Amino acid sequence: MDKELCFHCGLPCDEDTVLFQDKSFCCPGCKTVYEIFDSNDLKYYYDLQSAAGTSPDYIPGKFDFLGEPEIAEQLLEFHDGKHGIIGLYIPSIHCSSCIWVLENLHKLAPGIIQSQVDFPKKTVRITFNAEEVTLKEIAILLSRIGYEPSISLADSGRERKTEDKKLIYQLGVAGFAFGNIMFLSFPEYFEVEEFWLEQYKVLFRWLMFAFSLPVVFYAGQDYLTSAYKGLRSKFLNIDVPIALGILVLFVRSTLEITFDWGSGFFDSLSGLVFFLLLGKYFQKRTYSFLSFERDYKSYFP
Missing domain, CATH: 1.20.120 (Four Helix Bundle (Hemerythrin (Met), subunit A))
Structure with a gap:
């Protein structure tokens, strides 16, 4: 007998299938992501491409280092005390659904003002209000919805390369x-x-x-x-x-x-x-x- 597929990520559901709103999910993480989208009127994500999501694999405490102002300051492209801009590499970007949900992050976190995806480079550039949301909270949000950012201190020390035309x-x-x-x-x-x-x-x-x-x-x-x-x-x-x-x-x-x-x-x-x-x-x-x-x-x- 064929196994049911997860409504969010499309992977086969094992014996630990989670049922919610007559839909099957392979793990509580996928169910949580669906609840986030459902409660924020982002279910159109699944209309763009069925099972377009990725199963979230967030480890608690993984982004605690972003709470340190010295580290966050190195990673930010711009920060004036109130507004900040950060460019994050998201390896799991793979389709139009990913672009749509990442460019609608402002619906998930009020402090996020704007987010723009560069699909070929798999990056998202986020402008946010630092008084309402922190860099750590943004990283956790992305991880919870299955788009965990890849952050390395090596990226902060590397000089920005200008394109040679x-x-x-x-x-x-x-x-x-x-x-x-x-x-x-x-x-x-x-x-x-x-x-x-x-x-x-x-x-x-x-x-x-x-x-x-x-x-x-x-x-x-x-x-x-x-x-x-x-x-x-x-x-x-x-x-x-x-x-x-x-x-x-x-x-x-x-x-x-x-x-x-x-x-x-x-x-x-x-x-x-x-x-x-x-x-x-x-x-x-x-x-x-x-x-x-x-x-x-x-x-x-």
Whole structure:
């Protein structure tokens, strides 16, 4: 016989099934969360996605350290004595229901003014009235409803990293040049014999050369710089063959249009740099979700 599923978290209910309002819960914690939502008019949470919750696993006294003003002050982003702002990492965020309930925390605790979820980073930024609710009470509330925050003293000592937009600009320049060079190269691809194309063929080639300059010396400068530093240190890094390919394509293409040997390989050059930067961008996005900065403070609450 199939076991009943918990109305809140969806896990199978064992012999310790808790019944409440004709609904089955796998543990008293899930029943408590349901009661909190029910009493605060937040049952719409279950309409967004059935069994969307997580079973709360709150340990009494776990967040007592947040009651110390010195520790709380290190974790807060802003505090003026009355209002405070805290950013918390919530590993259990996984669906639209999670976003909805976390952005309605003000209905569960009157002292909470606003809460905003960053779904990709699994964080919630909470603005609260410090005279009505404390950081410890917020952490306990989140744990009781199944969204226990992951708090480490290592997070307080780490400097806020500002997003470096240089890679985005480089990617934009390379993509723009790549598209235009491909467009200008179409007559060369199909070898169309047309009077006006023959008349302006030289102009098109030098325009491709002009578009390739920012690709090589701006979008691809990191590869060239890294390769130069590696060679200067008598070390062959991964950027050496990439830089060599970029320079060979650029020099060969420039010679071809200078001596009218052909149209060169400016399209391949810009495409190479563009797709390298695109891969680098996605790699950077992936690594931004991981943290390798661990020290002894990471293992303290």
